[in-house]
Amino acid sequence: MSNELSVDVAIIGSGTAGLGAYRAAKAHTDSVVLIESGAYGTTCARVGCMPSKLLIAAAEAVHHAKHTDQFGVYTQGPVEINGQEVMARVKRERDRFVGFVLESVEAIPDTDKLKGHAQFIDKQTLLVDDQTKISAKRIVIATGSRPTYPASFAKLGERLIINDDLFAWDDLPSSVAVFGTGVIGLELGQALHRLGLTVRVFGLGGAIGPLTDPELLSQANQLMAEELAIDADARVTNMERSNDQVVISFKDAQGHDHTECFDYVLAATGRRPNVDHIGLENTGVKLNEQGVPVFDRFTLQCGDQPIFIAGDANNDIPLLHEAADEGRIAGDNAGRYPDIRAGQRRASIGVVFSDPQIAVVGKSFHQLQQSHGQCGCFATGKVSFADQGRSRVMGLNKGSLHVYGENGTGILLGAEMIGPRAEHLAHLLAWAIQQRLTVAQILEMPFYHPVIEEGVRTALRDLNSKLHLGPAMIEHCLDCGPGA
Ligand SMILES: Cc1cc2nc3c(=O)[nH]c(=O)nc-3n(C[C@H](O)[C@H](O)[C@H](O)COP(=O)(O)OP(=O)(O)OC[C@H]3O[C@@H](n4cnc5c(N)ncnc54)[C@H](O)[C@@H]3O)c2cc1C
Numbered sequence: 001m002s003n004e005l006s007v008d009v010a011i012i013g014s015g016t017a018g019l020g021a022y023r024a025a026k027a028h029t030d031s032v033v034l035i036e037s038g039a040y041g042t043t044c045a046r047v048g049c050m051p052s053k054l055l056i057a058a059a060e061a062v063h064h065a066k067h068t069d070q071f072g073v074y075t076q077g078p079v080e081i082n083g084q085e086v087m088a089r090v091k092r093e094r095d096r097f098v099g100f101v102l103e104s105v106e107a108i109p110d111t112d113k114l115k116g117h118a119q120f121i122d123k124q125t126l127l128v129d130d131q132t133k134i135s136a137k138r139i140v141i142a143t144g145s146r147p148t149y150p151a152s153f154a155k156l157g158e159r160l161i162i163n164d165d166l167f168a169w170d171d172l173p174s175s176v177a178v179f180g181t182g183v184i185g186l187e188l189g190q191a192l193h194r195l196g197l198t199v200r201v202f203g204l205g206g207a208i209g210p211l212t213d214p215e216l217l218s219q220a221n222q223l224m225a226e227e228l229a230i231d232a233d234a235r236v237t238n239m240e241r242s243n244d245q246v247v248i249s250f251k252d253a254q255g256h257d258h259t260e261c262f263d264y265v266l267a268a269t270g271r272r273p274n275v276d277h278i279g280l281e282n283t284g285v286k287l288n289e290q291g292v293p294v295f296d297r298f299t300l301q302c303g304d305q306p307i308f309i310a311g312d313a314n315n316d317i318p319l320l321h322e323a324a325d326e327g328r329i330a331g332d333n334a335g336r337y338p339d340i341r342a343g344q345r346r347a348s349i350g351v352v353f354s355d356p357q358i359a360v361v362g363k364s365f366h367q368l369q370q371s372h373g374q375c376g377c378f379a380t381g382k383v384s385f386a387d388q389g390r391s392r393v394m395g396l397n398k399g400s401l402h403v404y405g406e407n408g409t410g411i412l413l414g415a416e417m418i419g420p421r422a423e424h425l426a427h428l429l430a431w432a433i434q435q436r437l438t439v440a441q442i443l444e445m446p447f448y449h450p451v452i453e454e455g456v457r458t459a460l461r462d463l464n465s466k467l468h469l470g471p472a473m474i475e476h477c478l479d480c481g482p483g484a
């Protein structure tokens with residue numbers, strides 16, 4: 001062994017969770033080491049949240065330019081998409097975001113950083129690249145996640161891509177088959193379609209993003225299919241490489257056979273936590289069926305060991321803001337161990353940046369069916385955006401919002417939606433849920449006119465009435481203002 005190191009806290013992974021853990025642990029002790037096997041810069045900034053939203057922004061620009069005629073406004077000639085310029089902006093702006101992360105990593109003293117792949121030799125010892133042995137009193141696992149896809153996809157060679165590869169493109173290709181109708185498949189599939197590529201999206205089992213409410217799921221399927229070639233429950237009968245293309249044979253919804261060729265297959269079939277090659281078997285930590293340590297979601301501690309797990313690595317809620325929160329909690333507890341504290345967990349919120357946007361906040365319909373369904377203990381308030389005033393004004397009148405409330409208490413429990421500006425509506429509702437507001441209390445809040453939020457009020461009034469806590473809904477309510 002060429003190097004040996006002894007520290008109070010070792011953190012494996014310098015992504016969002018790892019960096020947060022480092023800062024929190026440093027508040028307790030100077031003896032912290034941050035280990036990173038890959039590139040600094042975080043998944044979110046390099047190949048995740050930021051480049052995907054940049055690509056979507058370009059796609060939205062195309063979409064808006066192509067859909068002005070409903071307002072009697074006509075742009076001259078076809079909309080021209082310069083793939084090289086699109087990708088250049090995506091990468092330029094992405095690099096700027098990555099640059100900010102790199103600056104913060106630079107600011108960490110060299111003595112606190114180590115490059116290499118870390119694995120456990122025992123619960124308090126790590127081996128990094130077979131070169132450095134680290135004895136650590138406490139360890140935080142913040143190793144993130146990676147894409148996963150069926151083994152059979154590997155035969156497509158370099159024609160099989162994941163999100164990382166897409167954001168390395170210098171130009172846009174002609175066609176892509178997207179596998180997966182989850183968050184990544186929807187966001188990237190729709191964006192590539194709008195950017196002029198021939199796109200077909202193949203799903204499995206009928207899922208559309210995180211939606212679980214059957215009515216909304218069916219609406220979402222319909223809305224997406226109006227624009228995109230998408231089958232959320234596809235039957236692919238064959239997929240093979242043919243020169244520089246991939247030939248895919250599949251059956252459509254009517255059972256008819258089709259064969260199409262694509263430049264690439266984008267695997268967006270889910271992600272798995274990076275906990276399989278880090279020697280967890282040497283720690284004595286209890287693992288669940290997926291091989292992920294069993295942990296306390298408030299302290300992030302694994303069993304009663306001096307080991308904490310944060311971010312995508314724990315496979316709980318693989319989202320950026322959760323990784324940041326969990327990193328802080330895990331790092332703080334690793335620093336203060338054994339005097340650990342429960343950290344604050346926020347109301348759940350998830351947004352898909354498709355168009356229309358999709359969001360799930362608080363408890364999903366599926367979760368409520370399990371916790372409140374048997375006793376009929378929750379009710380659903382609904383609004384369709386089809387006739388909602390502001391949505392119609394802007395030509396964004398598609399989709400619906402469902403809000404769920406508890407019978408008896410009138411507390412707002414959750415919501416699912418596909419519709420205009422769902423990212424903003426989801427925040428309002430998540431904040432109300434975290435405050436444990438009742439539907440009546442939320443209805444006491446101001447609603448401006450004419451805004452999309454008036455649709456939220458309509459859904460909440462419907463819910464209040466279904467909870468028998470308010471009057472029946474009045475169709476086209478006059479005191480609500482026109483088109484509320
Ligand atoms: C395409 C895409 C779009 C996304 N969009 C959004 C979005 O819009 N909003 C949102 O909230 N979330 C989004 N996410 C999810 C979000 O990016 C992740 O939840 C978040 O980045 C996870 O952070 P993390 O710190 O857990 O992992 P990471 O940032 O991946 O950090 C883990 C680090 O650990 C390192 N590592 C792994 N194993 C070892 C080891 N054994 N030794 C040393 N180092 C190791 C890795 O190299 C990596 O640097 C998106 C994800 C993707 C892929």
Ligand SMILES: NC(=O)c1ccc[n+]([C@@H]2O[C@H](COP(=O)([O-])OP(=O)(O)OC[C@H]3O[C@@H](n4cnc5c(N)ncnc54)[C@H](O)[C@@H]3O)[C@@H](O)[C@H]2O)c1
Pocket residue numbers: 150179180181182183184185187202203204205207208209268269270271317318319350351352353
């Ligand atoms: N806007 C955001 O917040 C955002 C954006 C992108 C990613 N993310 C995060 O990244 C995570 C991973 O995203 P993801 O979309 O890869 O995973 P996902 O779990 O959301 O969706 C994967 C989908 O692939 C389908 N699938 C699985 N095997 C398949 C097959 N063989 N053929 C066709 N479809 C198949 C699944 O049924 C599922 O619907 C998300 O859970 C989310 O936490 C978030």
